[in-house]
Amino acid sequence: MTIATTGNHGGRVVSMLEVDDMHTIIRTEHLKFSYGKKQVLNDINLTVNAGEIIGLIGVNGAGKTTLLNILLGLLKGEGAVSVFEQQPGSAISKARIGSMLQGDMVVPGITIADLLKLAAAEGNHPLATNKLLKDLRLEPFKTQRLGSLSGGQLRRVTFAVALINQPDLLFLDEPTVGMDANSRKAFWDNIEQLRQEGKTIVITSHYLEEIQQIADRLLILQKGRFTFDGSLQQLQKQHLGATITFETDLQLPIFNGLPAVDRVDHLKHKLVIHSTDGDQTLRALTPLLDRLHQVSVNRESLEDIFLQLTQQEAN
Numbered sequence: 001m002t003i004a005t006t007g008n009h010g011g012r013v014v015s016m017l018e019v020d021d022m023h024t025i026i027r028t029e030h031l032k033f034s035y036g037k038k039q040v041l042n043d044i045n046l047t048v049n050a051g052e053i054i055g056l057i058g059v060n061g062a063g064k065t066t067l068l069n070i071l072l073g074l075l076k077g078e079g080a081v082s083v084f085e086q087q088p089g090s091a092i093s094k095a096r097i098g099s100m101l102q103g104d105m106v107v108p109g110i111t112i113a114d115l116l117k118l119a120a121a122e123g124n125h126p127l128a129t130n131k132l133l134k135d136l137r138l139e140p141f142k143t144q145r146l147g148s149l150s151g152g153q154l155r156r157v158t159f160a161v162a163l164i165n166q167p168d169l170l171f172l173d174e175p176t177v178g179m180d181a182n183s184r185k186a187f188w189d190n191i192e193q194l195r196q197e198g199k200t201i202v203i204t205s206h207y208l209e210e211i212q213q214i215a216d217r218l219l220i221l222q223k224g225r226f227t228f229d230g231s232l233q234q235l236q237k238q239h240l241g242a243t244i245t246f247e248t249d250l251q252l253p254i255f256n257g258l259p260a261v262d263r264v265d266h267l268k269h270k271l272v273i274h275s276t277d278g279d280q281t282l283r284a285l286t287p288l289l290d291r292l293h294q295v296s297v298n299r300e301s302l303e304d305i306f307l308q309l310t311q312q313e314a315n
Ligand SMILES: Nc1ncnc2c1ncn2[C@@H]1O[C@H](COP(=O)(O)OP(=O)(O)OP(=O)(O)O)[C@@H](O)[C@H]1O
Pocket: 035, 038, 040, 058, 059, 060, 061, 062, 063, 064, 065, 066, 067
């Protein structure tokens, strides 16, 4: 069982690191990691400052969980790593981190209430268990044993454990897997609240629409390195694509031939142009504007861009 802040697995000595910013919470320099001969992380250079909400994304097997495990001190890489200016896994960093990992909570016989009490006993300033149960809508289940919970309920319990000791830093590894739509919405509302409280949060998820909504910084992990580090707006600026949607009495093939048009779809009574360069296609549409109605232009979503960036990896 992984309870938010348990387990001392050692980590690297970080005295060589210059931590020049009081607000720097995580720092890695030239971090590498291999499972045997399989190199997963090649050169990870990362600085995370207090209050950032980070979306860590990458295809299956990119190394996201591995990176979180290194930052937690559960795995040891090569290179310099510090968390709260300490080596990962140190008592200080453990006390300030809450985590939701994949495959957490494998002790089936304990009740939710008892689990939270146990977790609270490990911290110095735990939240009131009953209030947390209420806030996370877990009160009706509190006497249930973990083994009798559904996958989504179990994720919510894991979230409660991650929060009980009021951590400053949260690692959330695919937190919403298995949650129904209501639970997911409630979960992201809780994250929004935590943002307002100034918490630092690193989230991995394959639900990119959710990441796009919440993260103020995106890290894209590919082939052991970050190939992008910045905001969604910065990412969209690098990718000129757009979808242009409108109603028209003109026939679809007219639009297929316009510059930068990738494809044109029918969506009910509308046409949707997928353009690789929205500005160029819009200029070409100008002479037709009096035949177009209800025009809307949308930049590419995180998911669209991610699919393009990772197409080769997924093949
Ligand atoms: N204990 C292990 N022993 C050997 N290889 C491992 C081990 N754990 C993970 N790997 C491999 O390391 C790579 C990175 O795995 P990791 O779980 O970090 O990826 P991930 O980005 O979190 O993937 P996902 O999105 O599927 O959760 C994968 O190729 C995986 O098969």
